[in-house]
Amino acid sequence: MKLNYLQNIYQARSNQAEVRKSGLEEYLYAHNDELKKRRSQLLDLRNSLLQAMHKTAGLDDKDLSADQEYQRIKEAYALKEAELQAFLQAEMLNYCQKHNYRIYYCAYCQDTGVLANKQACKYCLPAQLAAYLQELGLYRLPLNFKAQQPDQTDISIYARANSPADFQAEIANYRTNYKYAAKFAQAILAETANSSISPSPLALSSSSSKHNLKHNIILYGVAGSGKSYYAAKIASYLMQEAILALYLDSEKLGDLYVKRDLLAASFNPDSRQKDYNNTCFAVMQQADLIVIDDLSINTVSPKHLLSFLNNVPQRQHLIVTTNYSPNELQEAYGERIFSRLFQDTEPVSFKTNDLRLFH
Helix, strand or coil: CCCHHHHHHHHHHHHHHHHHHHHHHHHHHHHCHHHHHHHHHHHHHHHHHHHHHHHCCCCCHHHHHHCHHHHHHHHHHHHHHHHHHHHHHHHHHHHHHHHCCCCCCCCCCCCCCECCCCCECCCCHHHHHHHHHHHHCCECCCCCCCCCCCCCCCCHHHHHHCCHHHHHHHHHHHHHHHHHHHHHHHHHHHHCCCCCCCCCCCCCCCCCCCCCCCCEEEEEECCCCCHHHHHHHHHHHHHHCCCCEEEEEHHHHHHHHHHHHHHHHCCCCCHHHHHHHHHHHHHHHHCCEEEEEEECCCCCCHHHHHHHHHCCCCCCEEEEEECCCHHHHHHHHHHHHHHHHCCCEEEEEECCCCHHHHC
C-alpha cells in the first residue's frame, strides 16, 4: 500500500522511537550498575582484540583465522556483546513496564506499519488509514454505524418494517444477501497482499471464496432498505484488515470531477485545491474497493460517471448503492454506461419498506 502521507507518518514515528530508544539506553548505562559493569567488560575485551590485531599486523585473513589467541578473544567478544544486548533489552523492557514508558506507538510493528511476516500491521495501520481517508472525505461511513462481520446482521429488523407475510416471503433473500457480502469480502481478502491472514469466522475459506462471485456489486432498493449499511459492513471489515477501502457518497464523487474540470479550465488554479483533488484521485486509483453510495443522476453526471468507470483499475472492486432499479439506471444513464456499470456485477435487491421508520 503506497500512500505517501502514511509513509511520512510512519517514518516520523520511527525516527521519534529511535530517539526515545537511544535516550533510554544512555540513561540506563548511566544509572544501572550491572550494565556499567557489563559494558566495561566488553570494552576490555575490545581493547584486547585490538591489541591482538596489532600483533598480527601485516598478516592476511588466512593467517588471522589460524591465530588461536585472536580467534579466542574474538569469540569471547561476540558472546559478551550478545549477552550485553540481551541484558540491555531486558532492562529496557523492565523500565518501560515499571514506569509506563512507551518507546513505540505500536509495539507490534515498532512504528513501521509492517509486521515481521511482511504483512501490513492490522493493529495500527487501519486507524491511521481511516483517519487519513476521513480527512480527505473518502471514508465517510453512515451515521451510527457499528462495525461487524459482513454476515452478522440481525434479520429481525426487517420483520419490524414489513408485514409477517412479506417478511416470510423475503427472509431467504435477506439471508442470501448478507451471505453474499461475506463471500465478497473474503474474495477481496484472498486477492490482496494480506491474503495470508488467519482464518476468518466467516463460513468460507479463501480458496473457495471466489466461486460464483462477480467482481462488483450494485445494491438497489427503496430508501432505508439497508443498502448503505450492507456496503459499509464490507468496507469497514476490509479496512480492519489493513486493506484500502473507500466509502464516499455519489455527491462527493461528482464534486471531485466538477472541481477537476474547473481546475483544468482555470488559468490560475488554486494550488491547494489542485493538490487535494489530485491526491483524492491518486488514492482512488490505489484502492482495492470503492463504495459509491446513493448513485443518482442528480449527483453524478453521465459524463463524469463514464470517466470514472473507464478509469477503474482491473483489480479494483466496486460497490454501488442506488434507489434506482436496473431499468431506471439504464434510462437515466443510457446503454453505454449501463453496460459498463453492470459488467461482471452482481445486482443485489432488498425488497422491504423503509427500515428507518421502524427503527
